[in-house]
Every structure is written in structure tokens, then in C-alpha cells.
Amino acid sequence: MATEKVTAATFNDVVLKSATPVLVDFWAEWCGPCKAVAPILEEISNEYAGKIKIVKLNTDEEGPIAMKYGISSIPTMNLFVGGQIVKSIVGARPKPAIVRELSEYLN
Amino acid sequence: MSVDYSKVHEVVIVGSGPAGYTAAIYTARAQLNPVIYEGSVTAGGALMNTTEVENFPGFEHGIMGPDLMDQMRKQVLSFGAELVTDDIVSMKLDSDIKELIDGAGNTIRAKSVILAMGSAYKELGLTNEKRLSGRGVSWCATCDGFFFREQVIAVAGGGDSAMEEANFLTKFATKVVIVHRREELRASKIMAERAKNNPKIEFLFNTQILDVLGEDKVTGLKLKNVKTGEESVKDFTGLFVAIGHLPRSELVKGQITMNNEGYVEVDGRSTRTNLRGVFACGDLVDHTYRQAITAAGSGCQAALDAERFLSGH
Numbered sequence: 001m002a003t004e005k006v007t008a009a010t011f012n013d014v015v016l017k018s019a020t021p022v023l024v025d026f027w028a029e030w031c032g033p034c035k036a037v038a039p040i041l042e043e044i045s046n047e048y049a050g051k052i053k054i055v056k057l058n059t060d061e062e063g064p065i066a067m068k069y070g071i072s073s074i075p076t077m078n079l080f081v082g083g084q085i086v087k088s089i090v091g092a093r094p095k096p097a098i099v100r101e102l103s104e105y106l107n
Numbered sequence: 108m109s110v111d112y113s114k115v116h117e118v119v120i121v122g123s124g125p126a127g128y129t130a131a132i133y134t135a136r137a138q139l140n141p142v143i144y145e146g147s148v149t150a151g152g153a154l155m156n157t158t159e160v161e162n163f164p165g166f167e168h169g170i171m172g173p174d175l176m177d178q179m180r181k182q183v184l185s186f187g188a189e190l191v192t193d194d195i196v197s198m199k200l201d202s203d204i205k206e207l208i209d210g211a212g213n214t215i216r217a218k219s220v221i222l223a224m225g226s227a228y229k230e231l232g233l234t235n236e237k238r239l240s241g242r243g244v245s246w247c248a249t250c251d252g253f254f255f256r257e258q259v260i261a262v263a264g265g266g267d268s269a270m271e272e273a274n275f276l277t278k279f280a281t282k283v284v285i286v287h288r289r290e291e292l293r294a295s296k297i298m299a300e301r302a303k304n305n306p307k308i309e310f311l312f313n314t315q316i317l318d319v320l321g322e323d324k325v326t327g328l329k330l331k332n333v334k335t336g337e338e339s340v341k342d343f344t345g346l347f348v349a350i351g352h353l354p355r356s357e358l359v360k361g362q363i364t365m366n367n368e369g370y371v372e373v374d375g376r377s378t379r380t381n382l383r384g385v386f387a388c389g390d391l392v393d394h395t396y397r398q399a400i401t402a403a404g405s406g407c408q409a410a411l412d413a414e415r416f417l418s419g420h
Contacts, residue, residue, distance in 0.1 A: 028253070031250045033148065033250060034250070036148040036155075040147060059254075066254075070242060070323065070324055072241060072245065072251060072254040072324070073247070073251045074251065076241055090241030092148035093148060094148055094194050095210060096196075
């Protein structure tokens with residue numbers, strides 16, 4: 001499944017109330033490493049469809065949510081399980097490294 | 108286009124800053140059909156996280172770092188080189204046919220290899236720096252400056268990168284304090300002057316950062332004046348670390364001769380390493396100049412050295 005965009009209006013339903021773990025990618029248009037990691041997140045989203053959902057939150061458009069979660073570096077990829085952050089990955093990383101970080105939620 | 112993993116390639120290039128891309132342009136024009144591993148998240152290299160490049164010849168009005176790298180990349184592709192947006196995760200370089208394994212698990216074989224992995228940001232080495240990374244500690248002003256609007260932040264370092272980051276950050280922050288261990292800046296005159304003339308920038312010289320303070324976000328720094336020994340705590344909500352770079356040579360450690368700091372050693376003015384058919388260029392080798400143009404120049408040298416090596420093979 002391709003990644004989907006999440007906004008303030010959908011954050012509660014799509015992320016906090018999700019039955020499956022959700023990785024939220026906090027990103028912005030002007031951020032080089034965000035662009036670099038984007039295709040990797042698409043691949044992971046497709047390969048692990050059903051196990052994990054990957055959504056993208058544009059920090060330019062959704063400042064208050066980014067602020068609420070104390071985002072001060074992007075990309076930051078926060079993994080939400082049952083509405084709680086269980087893992088935070090800061091900075092672009094190669095695919096195997098991200099998969100390794102998420103491994104306990106991908107099986 | 109996809110890479111043929113069954114054959115032995117003439118040359119594989121690892122890395123894609125100005126050095127890797129230039130080596131690619133030259134080897135592609137020499138009909139060596141290079142395969143370039145540009146890195147899965149590091150493609151384009153260090154310049155991808157910079158703003159305006161004012162000193163790369165040929166651009167009267169300067170050019171943005173990412174745009175320059177995009178141009179180089181397109182130039183590489185225009186000569187039919189094969190670009191792979193993946194990393195090399197291991198290399199065996201000591202025999203005539205070199206074997207490299209990529210992130211996807213493919214093994215690629217080649218008669219020659221050009222190493223251009225560049226360098227990575229140096230860290231201060233403080234436990235709390237790691238813990239608060241992404242919580243106020245950052246290595247990328249262009250990525251994260253936006254999150255520090257109307258705040259007072261610190262930049263660690265005294266070189267050109269520190270000056271560039273500090274200047275850029277004044278677009279957002281109310282005040283930027285450059286914290287530098289020494290009495291004088293290492294930065295070039297033009298960059299130092301620009302920072303000194305910026306009313307939002309202040310300097311703390313002879314000052315060492317002992318610790319980064321804060322529970323779940325940065326609230327301040329514990330500092331020490333290296334001259335007087337006096338310790339102090341100052342409030343900051345952000346710390347940008349720009350204290351230099353370390354060569355990305357871990358992958359070839361134990362195979363390639365390098366100096367104490369991990370820079371790959373080359374033979375005289377050439378790009379030849381201690382292993383036959385293995386060449387190194389760019390920031391991986393150069394701890395002195397470390398400019399886009401010198402990296403590009405050494406990438407060109409590596410390509411010519413590889414070409415010469417292959418023709419005598």
C-alpha cells in the first residue's frame with residue numbers, strides 16, 4: 001500500500017486510533033534528506049502492507065502537530081502503536097536500517 | 108536500465124558527491140561503462156544539505172548545492188552511466204576481480220573500483236548529544252532551521268560550515284551564538300566576516316561544550332572556558348553541530364591503508380591506494396582542502412588513473 005498523507009483533521013482516526021502500527025514521517029518540501037528517504041518509505045509501505053501503515057505529515061502545513069510532538073529535526077519517523085510513540089527514527093537512513101528499527105512490528 | 112550482475116565490470120564507483128559524479132563523467136566518456144552506487148539516502152553527498160555555493164567556477168551568480176549536484180547527476184546520465192540509488196555494504200578489494208555487495212544483496216564484480224564515499228558529520232561525542240538528537244540537537248541547518256523560529260540557539264564549530272549554518276539560521280532564530288574551542292576561527296575570511304557582521308550572531312571563543320542539557324528537549328549547554336577553566340550554563344533551545352567531518356572509510360578498514368584519522372592514503376599525487384585497481388578521491392582522501400572543486404578534480408584524477416590501469420590490464 002502506498003503511503004498516505006495525514007493532516008490535523010485525519011490524524012486522530014488514521015494514526016491514534018489505528019489497529020495496526022503507524023509510522024508517521026514528518027517531512028517538508030525543502031528538506032533534502034526527507035526527499036532521499038521518501039522512496040524508501042514507499043517501498044517499505046508496499047512490502048509490509050497490512051503489518052504497518054506509513055503516513056506522511058507535512059510539517060509546513062501541519063505546524064501544530066509537529067510542535068505537539070516536539071519535532072525539531074526532519075525527517076523524523078515516529079512509530080505509533082495504540083496511540084503512543086514507541087519508536088522515533090531521526091534522520092534519513094538506508095532501507096535495511098529502517099527495516100531493522102521496525103523489525104519487531106513487521107512480523 | 109538495470110545492472111548486469113553476471114559480468115565483470117570495468118569500473119564501479121562508490122559514492123556520489125562531486126568526486127564520484129566527476130569520476131563517473133570521465134569514465135563514462137572513456138567508454139568504461141561505469142556503475143555508480145550513489146547511496147540510498149546520501150546521493151549527491153554533502154552539498155545536498157548546503158544552500159548557496161558561491162565558489163564553484165562557472166556559476167557567476169552562485170548555485171544552490173542540491174541544484175549543482177542535480178546538474179552533475181544529469182551530466183553523468185547523459186553519457187549513459189548506470190546509476191544505482193543504493194549503498195555498498197561490503198567490499199572485497201584485494202584480488203584482481205573486486206567484489207562488492209549492495210544494500211539489496213546483489214554482488215557486483217569489477218576490475219577496478221573508485222572509492223568516493225566522502226565524509227560524515229563529526230559529533231561532539233557527548234552522551235546527551237545523541238539522546239537529544241532530533242530534540243534540539245541537529246547536524247543540518249537547512250533541514251531543521253525552520254523549527255527554531257524566534258529562538259536562541261548555538262552553533263558549535265569555527266570553520267566555514269559553522270559560519271554558513273550560523274548565517275542561515277539567523278533567518279529563523281532571534282540570536283545565534285557560535286561556540287568555538289579556540290581563540291580564532293578556522294573559517295575563510297569572507298565567511299568569518301559575514302558572520303561577524305551579522306547583528307544576530309554572537310561568538311563565544313575559547314569555549315568547550317561539556318554537556319547538552321534538557322530532559323526531552325534541549326534547554327541549554329554546560330560550557331567551559333578553556334583559558335580560565337570557568338564553567339557556566341547558558342540557555343539555548345537548539346544546538347547545531349558543525350565541528351568538521353570524518354571520512355566514511357569504515358567499509359574498507361583493514362583492506363586499504365589509511366592514516367590515524369581514517370583518511371585513505373594514496374600514492375603521491377595520484378589516487379592509487381595500496382591495492383591494485385583501487386582508487387580513492389574526494390573527502391575520503393583529502394583532509395586539507397575539502398572543497399567541491401577539489402573533490403571534483405580528484406574524481407577526475409581517479410577516473411584517469413583507473414582508465415590508465417585498465418588499459419594496461
